[in-house]
Amino acid sequence: MKKTLYDKLWDAHVVHEESDGTAILYIDRHLLHEVTSPQAFEGLDLAGRKLWRLNANLAVADHNVPTIDRAQGITDPISKLQVDTLDANCEKHQVIEFRMNDLRQGIVHVIGPEQGATLPGMTVVCGDSHTSTHGAVGALAFGIGTSEVEHVMATQTLQAKKNKNMLVRVEGALPAGCTAKDIILHIIGVIGTAGGTGHAIEFAGSAIRDLSIEGRMTLCNMSIEAGARSGMVAVDQKTIDYFVGRPFAPSGALWDQAVSYWKTLHSDEGAHFDRVVEIDARQIVPQVTWGTSPEMVLPVTGRVPDPEREKDEIRRSGMERALEYMGLKPNTAIQDIKIDRVFIGSCTNSRIEDLRAAAAVARGKRVASNVRQAMVVAGSGLVKAQAEREGLDKIFIEAGFEWREPGCSMCLAMNADRLEPGERCASTSNRNFEGRQGQGGRTHLVSPAMAAAAAIAGHFVDVRNFR
Ligand SMILES: CC(C)[C@H](C(=O)O)[C@@H](O)C(=O)O
Ligand code: SF4
Numbered sequence: 001m002k003k004t005l006y007d008k009l010w011d012a013h014v015v016h017e018e019s020d021g022t023a024i025l026y027i028d029r030h031l032l033h034e035v036t037s038p039q040a041f042e043g044l045d046l047a048g049r050k051l052w053r054l055n056a057n058l059a060v061a062d063h064n065v066p067t068i069d070r071a072q073g074i075t076d077p078i079s080k081l082q083v084d085t086l087d088a089n090c091e092k093h094q095v096i097e098f099r100m101n102d103l104r105q106g107i108v109h110v111i112g113p114e115q116g117a118t119l120p121g122m123t124v125v126c127g128d129s130h131t132s133t134h135g136a137v138g139a140l141a142f143g144i145g146t147s148e149v150e151h152v153m154a155t156q157t158l159q160a161k162k163n164k165n166m167l168v169r170v171e172g173a174l175p176a177g178c179t180a181k182d183i184i185l186h187i188i189g190v191i192g193t194a195g196g197t198g199h200a201i202e203f204a205g206s207a208i209r210d211l212s213i214e215g216r217m218t219l220c221n222m223s224i225e226a227g228a229r230s231g232m233v234a235v236d237q238k239t240i241d242y243f244v245g246r247p248f249a250p251s252g253a254l255w256d257q258a259v260s261y262w263k264t265l266h267s268d269e270g271a272h273f274d275r276v277v278e279i280d281a282r283q284i285v286p287q288v289t290w291g292t293s294p295e296m297v298l299p300v301t302g303r304v305p306d307p308e309r310e311k312d313e314i315r316r317s318g319m320e321r322a323l324e325y326m327g328l329k330p331n332t333a334i335q336d337i338k339i340d341r342v343f344i345g346s347c348t349n350s351r352i353e354d355l356r357a358a359a360a361v362a363r364g365k366r367v368a369s370n371v372r373q374a375m376v377v378a379g380s381g382l383v384k385a386q387a388e389r390e391g392l393d394k395i396f397i398e399a400g401f402e403w404r405e406p407g408c409s410m411c412l413a414m415n416a417d418r419l420e421p422g423e424r425c426a427s428t429s430n431r432n433f434e435g436r437q438g439q440g441g442r443t444h445l446v447s448p449a450m451a452a453a454a455a456i457a458g459h460f461v462d463v464r465n466f467r
Contacts, residue, residue, distance in 0.1 A: 002268040002269070002270050002271040002272070003267070003268050003271055004165045004167075004202060004267040004268075004271045004272070004273065005138065005202050005232055005234050005265060005266055005267045006140065006163070006165055006200040006202060006230075006232065007165070007271070008264070008265065009121065009123070009138075009139070009140035009232075009265070010025075010140065010162055012121070013025045013026045013027075013028075013123045013140070014026075015157055021161055021162060022159060022160075022161055023159070023160055023161065023162065024157045024158070024159060024160075025123060025157060025158050025159075025160050026123065026156065026157055027056070027123050027124075027125050027152050027156055027157060027158055028056065028119075028121075028122035028123050028124065029056055029058070029112070029117060029118060029119075029122050029123070029124045029125070030056055030057045030058075030124075030125055030126065030149075030152050030153070030156075031057075031058055031059070031060075031108050031109075031112055031117070031118075031124065031125070031126035031128075031131070032057060032058070032059035032060075032086070032090075032095065032108075032126065032127070032149070033059070033060060033061060033062050033063060033086070033108045033126070033127070033128060034061045034062075034063060034064055034082040034083050034085065034086040035063050035064070035082065035127070035128075035414070036126075036127025036128060036145075036146050036149055037059070037086060037089065037127060037146075037149055038082070038085050038086070038089070039146045039147075039150070040127070040146050040147070040149035040150035040153060041085075041089040041092075041093065041150075041153075043147075043150040044093075044150055044153055044154060047154070049153075049154045050093070051093055051095065051153045051154070052153065052154060052155050052156040053156045054093070054094055054095065055096070056156060057095045057096065057153070058095075058096050058097075058098075058111075058112070058115070058117045058248075059086060059090050059095050059096065059097040059098075060097065060098045060105055060106065060107075060108050060111055061082070061083040061086050061087075061097075061099070061100055061105070061407075062105075062106065062107045062108050062406075062407050062408050063082075063407070063408045063412065063414045063415070064076075064078075064079035064080075064082045064083050064407075064414050064415055065079075065083060065100050065105070065405070065406075065407040065415060066079075066405070066407075066415055066416060067375075067377055067404035067405045067406070067407055067409050067415065067416075067417055068404060068405065070100060070101060070405055074100075075416075076415065076416060079414065079415055083100065087099060098111065102381065103381040103382060103385065104380065104381055104382060105380065105381050105406060105407075106378070106379050106380025106381055106382070106383065106406040106407070107346070107347045107350065107379045107380065107406065107407065107408055108126055108128060108347070109126075109128070109130050109131065109133040109134065109217075109221065109347035110347055110350060110351060110379030110380045110383065110406075111379075111380050111382075112124065112126075112133075112134055113133075113134060113136070113137055113213070113217065113242075114246070114380055114382060114383070115246060115247050115248045116243050116246025116247055116248040116249030117248040118134040118137060118139055118141070119137065119139065119243065119248075119249060119250075119258070119262075120137050120138035120139060120235045120239055120240075120243075120258075120262040120265050121138060121139065121235075121258075121261055121262060121265055122134075122139045122140070122141075123139070123140045123141070124139050124140070124141035124142075125141070125142060125143070125144045125148070125152060125158060126143060126144070127143065127144055127145065127146055127148070127149040128143050129143040129224045129229075130143065130221055130224060130347050130348075130430065131143040131144075131230075132220050132221060132222075132223040132224050132228070132229065132230050132231045133217050133220050133221040133347055134217075134220070135220040135223070135230050135231045135232035135233065136213060136216035136217040136219065136220040136221075136231075136232070136233050137213065137216075137233075137235070137239050137242065137243075138232060138233065138234055138235035138239055138262065138265040138266075139232070140200075140230060140232065141220075141230055141232075142229040142230040143224065143229060144158065163198055163199050163200045163228075163229070163230070164198055164199045164200070164274040164275065165199065165200060165202070165271075165272065165273045165274050165275075166196055166199035166200065166201045166202070166228065166273060166274060166275040166276070166277070167201075167202050167204060167267075167273040167275070167276045167277070168187060168191075168201055168202070168203050168204070168276075168277045168279065169204050169205040169276065169277070169278050169279065170183060170187075170203065170204075170205040170206075170207040170208050170279040170280075170281050171205040171206050171207060171278070171279070171280065171281060172206065172207055172280050172281040172282040173206075173207070173210070173281060173282060174207050174210065174281045174282075174284060175281075175282065175284065175285075175464070176464065177286055177449065177462075177463045177464035178281075178284050178285070178286055178447075178464075179215065179218070179357065179447045179448070179449065180211050180214075180215035180216065180218040180219045181218050181287070181348065181349060181428070181445075181446070181447035181448070182284050182285070182286050182287045182447055183207065183211075183219060183279070183281065183284060184218065184219045184221075184222040184225075184226075185222075185287035185289065185294065185297045185445060186279065186284050186287055186297070187226060187277070187279060188222065188225055188226050188294045188295050188297060189287070189295060189297040189298075190277070190279065191226060191227075191277055192226075192227075192295045193225060193226065193227055193293055193294060193295045194227045195226050195227055195277075196223060196226040196227040196228030196231075197227035197228070198227075199227075199228050199274065199275060200228060200229070200230045200231075200232065201223050201226065201228045201230070201231045201232070202231075202232050202233070202234070202267060202273075203216070203219055203220070203231060203232070203233050204233070204234065204267070205279075205281075206281075207279075207281035208233055209236060212238065212353055213238055213239060213242040214351040214352065214353045214354070215353070216233045217351065218348055218349055218351075218354075219231065219233070220232060220233065221347055221348045221430060222294065222348060222430050225294040225430055225431065226294075234265060234266035234267065235262045235263065235265040235266060236266075239262065240259055240262060240263075285299035285300060285301055285462075285464075286299065286300045286446070286447060286449075286450050286462060286463055286464065287299060287300070287445075287446065287447070287450075288300050288302075288334050288444055288445070288446050288450065288460050289432050289443070289444050289445040289446075290304050290305070290322075290326065290328060290334065290337075290444070291319070291322035291323070291326060291432070292321075292322045292325055292326065292432055292433055292434050293322070293432065293433070294430070294431065294432060294445060296319075296322055296432075297445070298334055299334075300334050300335060300450065300460055300461070300462045300463075301334070301335075301462060302333075302334050303331050303332060303333050303334065304323070304328050304329065304330055304331060304332045304333075304334065304337075305319060305330065306330035306331055307319040307320045307323065307330065308330070325434055325442070326424075326442050327422065327424070327442060334460050335459060335460050335461055335462065336459060337424070337444070337459055337460050338370060338424070338458055338459045339370075339371060339424045339425060339426045339444070339454055339455075339458065339459060339460070340370070340371065340372050340373075340419075340423040340424050340425065341371065341372060341373050341374070341375075341410075341419060341423055341424070341425040341426075342367075342371060342373070342374035342375065342401075342425065342426045342427075342451050342452075342454060342455040343375055343377070343409070343410040343411070343417075343425055343426070343427040343428065343429065343437070343451070344358050344374075344375065344376045344377065344401075344428050344448050344451050344452065345375065345376065345377030345378070345379070345404075345408075345409050345410070345411065345428060345429070346377075346379075346408065346409070346411035346427075346428060346429035346430060347379065347408075347411075347430075348428060348429055348430040349428035349429070349447065349448050350377060350378055350379030350380075350383065350406075350428075351379055351383055352383050352386050352387060354428065354448040355376065355378060355383070355387045355392050355448070356387075356390070356392065357447070357448045357449045357452075358376065358396075358428075358448040358449060358451060358452040359387075359392040359395045359396060359452070360449070361449050361452035361453050361456065361463065361466065362395055362396060362399040362401065362452045362455070362456065363395050363399070364398075364399075365399050365456045366399055366400050366456065367399055367400035367401060367455045367456060368455065368456060368457060368458030368459075369458070370458045371455055371458055372423075373402065374400065374401045374402065374455040375401065375402045375404055375409070375410065375417065376396050376401050376402065376403055376404065377404045377405075377406065377407065377409040377410070377417075378404075378405075378406045379406055380406050381405075381406055383406065384405070384406055399455075399456070401455065404417075410425075410427070410429075410437050410438075411427075411429040411430070411431075411436075411437070412429075412431070412436060412437070413436070413437050413438045413441075418437060418438030418441065419437045419438035419440070419441025419442070419443075420438065420440070420441070421438075421439055421440025421441070422440055422441075422442070423438070423440075423441055423442065424442040424444070425437055425441060425442065425443050425444065426444050426446050426450070426451045426454040426455065426460065427443050427444065427445060427446070427451065428445075428446060428447065428448050428451050429443070429445065430445065431443070431445075432444065432445050444460070446460070447463075449463045450463050453466045
């Protein structure tokens with residue numbers, strides 16, 4: 001039988017299957033962070049259990065860590081408790097953890113692949129919805145809840161039901177100035193935030209093959225924003241090359257064995273997909289969200305929509321509410337929207353190529369005077385160090401950006417980095433929900449190059465003709 005990539009990954013991990021399709025899946029890699037692990041450790045302790053396969057687990061604190069003055073420790077008491085609890089739990093159970101001042105610390109979805117802890121062919125889970133990121137390397141990766149975190153710790157398995165197969169095929173050359181972020185925002189604009197519900201999405205087509213592994217991670221990262229718990233891309237030579245020499249990756253004879261398996265990780269020609277969406281990459285324009293859901297997205301050349309022209313009543317009231325929250329008037333040109341803050345970071349866009357793209361725009365320029373703060377937050381200590389070797393930190397600092405320590409930061413404002421009520425932010429993160437970046441804060445999702453250009457101009461601009 002012809003199989004999709006998802007079918008292959010699924011079948012390779014089924015330990016047991018009931019007649020109603022409920023399955024027990026073997027989990028190869030379990031990633032942990034401080035927000036969703038405390039109750040799981042507590043449950044384990046109460047039951048007097050140990051972790052089933054200790055070295056399948058890797059932990060890092062990312063949501064609550066400060067991005068400045070780390071030498072002083074964590075000042076916020078709630079954040080400090082979360083991080084201290086993770087440290088104590090990992091120490092007690094001997095789980096490998098990259099602590100706050102470890103160079104390898106960073107956002108869990110950045111460090112997994114960076115360390116080679118995530119590998120092609122693996123099942124990867126984490127108590128975090130953006131675990132879909134890891135599917136970019138041909139892994140089956142999805143977010144789980146806290147009780148499932150405990151289940152994985154105790155048994156190395158998970159109860160799950162298979163999703164349907166969905167193919168999003170993106171063909172054609174992506175125009176200059178557009179990135180993986182624009183592809184995924186465009187896809188979400190087309191299929192909606194429920195478009196992938198109940199499906200595992202495979203992204204394929206020439207535009208996807210042309211992306212770097214980092215770009216594919218950006219794409220898969222936002223699968224959850226398209227309604228799918230997992231997104232994936234087939235293994236190709238780029239995937240294999242990406243893992244050469246990574247600390248947790250196999251070496252020697254095991255490497256050769258792994259590579260020959262990884263090469264089978266693609267959908268068979270003619271395999272069945274329950275749903276297929278075709279996207280023409282040549283039509284994609286840099287994207288900017290205008291509302292409070294990632295599907296409320298437009299090309300930068302567009303205008304804020306007018307609810308009066310919306311016939312569907314539910315959609316109209318949703319638009320009205322979003323416009324009110326966002327403080328926007330219908331028909332305003334996107335490029336006339338002024339911003340107060342800029343955030344370049346998050347597990348969507350904080351890898352080295354994201355920082356390079358933003359720095360290329362910021363080089364030799366200055367952040368506009370109406371922009372109160374522009375921050376660059378690398379996804380990991382290793383990304384930050386690499387950027388510094390390339391002199392990107394200097395480019396940002398000379399342009400007036402702040403150069404911060406790695407973590408989730410203003411993606412969701414669990415630490416001190418947050419918007420003030422009414423502030424408007426150009427952000428490279430993945431969610432623009434009400435209050436996401438701080439109570440009353442207004443988020444516009446964009447690519448790193450678009451965020452940097454907005455910082456310099458003080459309003460959104462089309463990075464394709466920004467000089
Ligand atoms: C805190 C965590 C559970 C959450 C998630 O699951 O995604 C967070 O990372 C987010 O991005 O909203
Ligand atoms: S960077 Fe944002 S989206 Fe990613 S894990 Fe952290 S909070 Fe969630």
